[in-house]
Amino acid sequence: MPVLIPRSLDVAVEMASSHPDAHILAGGTDLMVEVNFNHRKPETVLALRHVDELRGWTIDAATRTVHIGSAVPFSEMEHGALSEALPALAEAARTVGSPQIRAAGTIGGNLGTCSPAGDSLPVLAAMEATVHLRSTSGERAMPFAEFMTGPKRNARRGDEIITGVSMPIADGWQGYAKVGVRNAMVISVASACLALQSTGPRLALGSVGPVIIRCHDAEALVADRPGAVDAALAAEFGRLAAAASSPIDDHRSTAAYRRHAVSVLAGRLLQRGTARP
Numbered sequence: 001m002p003v004l005i006p007r008s009l010d011v012a013v014e015m016a017s018s019h020p021d022a023h024i025l026a027g028g029t030d031l032m033v034e035v036n037f038n039h040r041k042p043e044t045v046l047a048l049r050h051v052d053e054l055r056g057w058t059i060d061a062a063t064r065t066v067h068i069g070s071a072v073p074f075s076e077m078e079h080g081a082l083s084e085a086l087p088a089l090a091e092a093a094r095t096v097g098s099p100q101i102r103a104a105g106t107i108g109g110n111l112g113t114c115s116p117a118g119d120s121l122p123v124l125a126a127m128e129a130t131v132h133l134r135s136t137s138g139e140r141a142m143p144f145a146e147f148m149t150g151p152k153r154n155a156r157r158g159d160e161i162i163t164g165v166s167m168p169i170a171d172g173w174q175g176y177a178k179v180g181v182r183n184a185m186v187i188s189v190a191s192a193c194l195a196l197q198s199t200g201p202r203l204a205l206g207s208v209g210p211v212i213i214r215c216h217d218a219e220a221l222v223a224d225r226p227g228a229v230d231a232a233l234a235a236e237f238g239r240l241a242a243a244a245s246s247p248i249d250d251h252r253s254t255a256a257y258r259r260h261a262v263s264v265l266a267g268r269l270l271q272r273g274t275a276r277p
């Protein structure tokens with residue numbers, strides 16, 4: 001099959017426009033699995049490995065915004081300045097696959113696949129991230145909540161390249177937790193991100209619905225309650241999180257277990273986030 005290898009974003013966008021059916025390849029940790037299992041048979045591949053503009057990230061102190069290029073791998077989010085700006089993203093990145101998968105797999109690929117189990121996605125939902133796309137018609141930016149339209153579905157047009165994602169720097173505690181069938185190298189059965197931003201608490205759940213779910217009732221419960229949280233309030237927070245979820249039974253877990261798991265994860269995150277040292 002032909003593999004298109006652009007060396008700049010402008011050329012990549014031109015190629016995506018002239019080959020809207022091309023399968024975009026970033027780290028290949030999802031795409032090549034699908035090709036190997038014959039679930040996808042690309043006639044043309046558009047490989048982004050050499051598009052340097054997609055591989056950088058910036059932290060803008062003036063606007064207190066983080067921008068992460070779509071081809072930034074999870075391994076770069078785990079440590080350093082990016083992990084200090086977005087601790088929950090770092091925690092999520094550390095749970096992805098193995099070191100090899102984290103070195104190859106990118107945030108743009110997580111967005112491109114848009115699995116409800118994608119580990120970066122609850123963080124993007126909780127941080128109300130903006131997804132940036134580009135085509136020959138120009139740039140589009142949309143909230144992550146509008147970008148993800150269903151399980152493995154998103155609002156990207158065939159001629160568009162996801163260029164990156166931006167979100168505010170954490171200005172309060174934030175954390176990510178997931179449950180899987182074992183402790184490492186595991187796709188989540190249920191996951192949760194809690195961000196205690198100065199504008200209010202934000203809770204988002206993964207793997208318990210067709211899209212990432214924001215839990216507005218749980219957020220409202222603790223919005224005006226600064227300080228440590230007792231076990232009863234944490235349990236109620238978890239109950240509201242479970243009530244917002246709409247999990248299914250599948251080969252990884254049952255809906256009932258997933259509902260229980262997100263209630264525990266949400267309650268624990270709240271207690272961790274509000275505990276005084």
Ligand SMILES: Cc1cc2nc3c(=O)[nH]c(=O)nc-3n(C[C@H](O)[C@H](O)[C@H](O)COP(=O)(O)OP(=O)(O)OC[C@H]3O[C@@H](n4cnc5c(N)ncnc54)[C@H](O)[C@@H]3O)c2cc1C
Pocket residue numbers: 023024025026027028029030031032033048070071095096097098101104105106107108109110111112113117118119120156160161162163185186187188
């Ligand atoms: C062994 C293994 C373990 C894994 N464990 C986890 C895990 O724990 N958590 C998790 O979340 N995921 C996991 N994954 C899935 C995968 O690693 C992630 O989804 C990763 O983010 C995919 O990124 P990638 O760069 O490899 O994407 P690719 O495979 O290159 O692409 C994925 C999809 O996104 C599209 N795409 C990629 N970049 C762009 C772009 N810039 N613009 C438009 N479309 C684009 C591609 O066309 C494709 O449809 C695992 C995969 C494997 C093989």
